[in-house]
Amino acid sequence: MPIALELRAERLNPALADPGLEVMNFLNEVAMRFPQAISFAPGRPQEQHFELAAALPYIERFIREADLRPLHRADRHGIDALGQYGRTNGIIGSLIARLLQRDDNIVAGESDIVVTVGAQEGMCLCLSTLCGGPNDVALTIDPAYIGISGAAKLLGVRVAGVPCSTTGVDLDALGNTVAELARRDLRARVLYICSDHANPTGLTLSMQERARLLQAAADLDLIVIEDGAYSYFCYDGKPLPPLKSMPGGERVVYLGSFAKSIFPGLRLGFVVADQTVVRANGQTCTLADEMSKAKSLLTVNTSPIMQALVGGLLLAHDCTLREFVQPRVRAIQASRDAMLAALEARIPRDPEGHRAISWGHPSGGFFLAITMPRPIGNDDLLACASRYGVTWTPMSYFRLDALPSRQIRLSFSYVTPSEATEGVDRLARWTQSAFG
Amino acid sequence: MPIALELRAERLNPALADPGLEVMNFLNEVAMRFPQAISFAPGRPQEQHFELAAALPYIERFIREADLRPLHRADRHGIDALGQYGRTNGIIGSLIARLLQRDDNIVAGESDIVVTVGAQEGMCLCLSTLCGGPNDVALTIDPAYIGISGAAKLLGVRVAGVPCSTTGVDLDALGNTVAELARRDLRARVLYICSDHANPTGLTLSMQERARLLQAAADLDLIVIEDGAYSYFCYDGKPLPPLKSMPGGERVVYLGSFAKSIFPGLRLGFVVADQTVVRANGQTCTLADEMSKAKSLLTVNTSPIMQALVGGLLLAHDCTLREFVQPRVRAIQASRDAMLAALEARIPRDPEGHRAISWGHPSGGFFLAITMPRPIGNDDLLACASRYGVTWTPMSYFRLDALPSRQIRLSFSYVTPSEATEGVDRLARWTQSAFG
Numbered sequence A, B: 001m002p003i004a005l006e007l008r009a010e011r012l013n014p015a016l017a018d019p020g021l022e023v024m025n026f027l028n029e030v031a032m033r034f035p036q037a038i039s040f041a042p043g044r045p046q047e048q049h050f051e052l053a054a055a056l057p058y059i060e061r062f063i064r065e066a067d068l069r070p071l072h073r074a075d076r077h078g079i080d081a082l083g084q085y086g087r088t089n090g091i092i093g094s095l096i097a098r099l100l101q102r103d104d105n106i107v108a109g110e111s112d113i114v115v116t117v118g119a120q121e122g123m124c125l126c127l128s129t130l131c132g133g134p135n136d137v138a139l140t141i142d143p144a145y146i147g148i149s150g151a152a153k154l155l156g157v158r159v160a161g162v163p164c165s166t167t168g169v170d171l172d173a174l175g176n177t178v179a180e181l182a183r184r185d186l187r188a189r190v191l192y193i194c195s196d197h198a199n200p201t202g203l204t205l206s207m208q209e210r211a212r213l214l215q216a217a218a219d220l221d222l223i224v225i226e227d228g229a230y231s232y233f234c235y236d237g238k239p240l241p242p243l244k245s246m247p248g249g250e251r252v253v254y255l256g257s258f259a260k261s262i263f264p265g266l267r268l269g270f271v272v273a274d275q276t277v278v279r280a281n282g283q284t285c286t287l288a289d290e291m292s293k294a295k296s297l298l299t300v301n302t303s304p305i306m307q308a309l310v311g312g313l314l315l316a317h318d319c320t321l322r323e324f325v326q327p328r329v330r331a332i333q334a335s336r337d338a339m340l341a342a343l344e345a346r347i348p349r350d351p352e353g354h355r356a357i358s359w360g361h362p363s364g365g366f367f368l369a370i371t372m373p374r375p376i377g378n379d380d381l382l383a384c385a386s387r388y389g390v391t392w393t394p395m396s397y398f399r400l401d402a403l404p405s406r407q408i409r410l411s412f413s414y415v416t417p418s419e420a421t422e423g424v425d426r427l428a429r430w431t432q433s434a435f436g
Helices: A019-033 A057-065 A078-083 A093-104 A118-130 A146-154 A171-183 A207-220 A287-298 A304-316 A326-346 A378-388 A417-435 B019-033 B057-065 B078-083 B093-104 B118-130 B146-154 B171-183 B207-219 B287-298 B304-316 B326-346 B378-388 B417-435
Strands: A006-008 A113-116 A136-141 A158-162 A187-193 A223-227 A252-257 A269-272 A276-278 A284-286 A367-376 A405-411 B006-008 B113-116 B136-141 B158-162 B187-193 B223-227 B252-257 B269-272 B276-278 B284-286 B367-376 B405-411
Touching: A019 A146, A019 A378, A019 B287, A057 A078, A057 A304, A078 A304, A093 A113, A093 A252, A093 A269, A093 A304, A113 A118, A113 A287, A118 A136, A118 A146, A118 A187, A118 A223, A118 A252, A118 A269, A118 A287, A118 B287, A136 A146, A136 A171, A146 A158, A146 B287, A158 A171, A171 A187, A171 A207, A187 A207, A207 A223, A269 A287, A276 A287, A284 A287, A287 B019, A287 B118, A287 B146, A304 B304, A326 A367, A326 A417, A367 A417, A378 A417, B019 B146, B019 B378, B057 B078, B057 B304, B078 B304, B093 B113, B093 B252, B093 B269, B093 B304, B113 B118, B113 B287, B118 B136, B118 B146, B118 B187, B118 B223, B118 B252, B118 B269, B118 B287, B136 B146, B136 B171, B146 B158, B158 B171, B171 B187, B171 B207, B207 B223, B269 B287, B276 B287, B284 B287, B326 B367, B326 B417, B367 B417, B378 B417
Parallel strands: A006 B276, A136 A158, A136 A187, A187 A223, A223 A252, A276 B006, B136 B158, B136 B187, B187 B223, B223 B252
Antiparallel strands: A113 A269, A252 A269, A276 A284, A367 A405, B113 B269, B252 B269, B276 B284, B367 B405
8 A cells, every 4th residue: 555645634725624515525424324215415317317328329410410620620530520629618609509599598609608517617617707806706695506605615706695585686685795895895796696496495586586686786786697507497387588588688697507408427518608808908809708718727628529419419409408308397397296295295284274394385496495493403314314214405504604594405306206205204204203 | 689798807817817828819819820830839639549439339338347336326227327417536436546557556546536527627626625725836847738827827826837957847946936935924835747748848857856856845845746648658768657656656646637548528537636634623534535525616527428438448458558549659759750850850050060949859748849049929930830831839838927938849749740840841941031
């Protein structure tokens, strides 16, 4: 065995010791200790819909149908051009532009789009590009997807949270936060939000709240980072338009992901950054062009082979995924319905008909929030997993301040309807023992 | 057309306006303006060796031969497990460990390895993990691969250069720099080096210089980041052992890449970080474990499908690539030989037998440095490209201070031997007109 050098953790980036990053280890530990538990923890899509064996040939379809020459200037090598370093911002931008127009009514050109290693890299690009000054602050809805606050901490970007109701952002709090930061000589630059079926709360902005948020962003000179990860997963009513497609959408940077609509193993997402950057010398480029410099230093470019798979699939489906995603949308909707029905059936009412435990009714997405009678911690999770065989995620994990929360997050994306029913039954038995 | 929002460049990360990042745009511009020029600029491997159509089936080979169940805990879905989010640090760590042992005599376990989105992400992981404090400084050989200094600037990590001869690092300058930084309350944490056939200079450390560098790193408490990108591309004599495999190698973090040995479009590399991290509570983990937290926030994980391609190829070649890479090693060696022969033939001597222009004789890699009689700038490059039809890269692009340099970098990796000969002929004619 080679000798190991010992490094004190204090020598490493202090962000790595952040409790917000440690919680994922705890979740993994719980999953490993109780492999038989029904898990409402992972926010994953179900493998049965990936059909990987059928998807790999899309690589060849793209090679056959797409004109690779202008992409690589390597006309002497045909298919092998896909193995080369490629354009930093990607080779399927024009197909993604067509997809955005057809499925989301977002108008963008190839030069506005950065193809990224998942939406996660897109978040890093937004933060490193738009919040690179020492006094710049990234705002995020709070609680929020851990990837945005974690990336900010890792990159040394200050981050502040903005509370939300179930249908909108607390715009008074937003204004107060921006003003309070300004008094400390700090500038709020961006606001991260998932406008449809947000992880972890299930928040979906109403039409009115969308318009109000865009107006507030203009008033406060904020760039809105809109995460469209769950946009296809709408179960009730018609999907609402992304902020990016609305009047005022010019100050929105849109993050797209193929992890849920195709599969996560692609590691493929994109950023729409059509803002015009004006240099000191008067020259202009798109914000996507500026992001390409940052991307070249994070990952050089996104695998052209994985881009070809998505490109071939888009070509085969005429650049719309609305029909393509229906089987998985319906499957997850069935699990949501089973979970909601089980909650309704198993969570008791008191003699006056009130419940001590309440829950959200998300119109889409992967997640549902339950509010318990008291703050919930790791001990509760361990007790519920070991004695009742069901796991979930304390909402405190997604809070910027990591303080205890009465809420927990249930994911219904990675369970069957019968697992959802059985899991809620176990959860209800735990709540009876825990809260009486 | 949607309205575009205008952003002043001053609002963006100032690193994006760094001249070191702008030069790549200039190089691309030159390449686009003079598409017929012979280009000694790109440090790329040649597509003819990629054999992508033959490589894609390795994905299926990996699926057949590797046991995916413990990797994903998704035994119900077989091949589709590859489409899921995977282990952050990757699923082919044990195969890479075997490869390192067979080809480089580096001893590492799966838990020491992070599979990355190319070596570039590995650099970001090293910088963000090891240089995360406000007073931390990354040292790099200077001139160096632009990806390390650029990533440092993007991530807000201070960076300082250390000069090198053709066979070693200037250890006096290294010691002085560390001491000078310490006087300013700054701590040099890491030293980036490519010990074999470095980009851009062709530097290869001699055996003696390797041992001296490791001793200096121990004396100065530096972690050495060793970039092994060109380790297979040794043309003269036997390959020298990587620093990581030598006594003292415990303070080396090793960056590996499959971009040159297989192909770049994989976007696949790895980090060997076997150091032990001791937390305040006494718990220990590997540095690779700590890096996984950072990786989860940059890219979540590396595409399991691209990992499967590499994994299948490694399984098929019994975890050694030494034979596999021979055709491409021999091809690039032939181009190097042609370039050296042409320089010898075309660069004139004065009556005393001296030359005003000199060049290195790299024992491997992709690059050769030429020293001109005076500093070389963009105007020279434009003149040489437009009037003589050959392009290359001013060495100033790779200098931390971006100051003019008498050196230029020629890449021989992306030209045929006859292109190398013809290109040097054109270059020689330009030098005659430029320097008389």
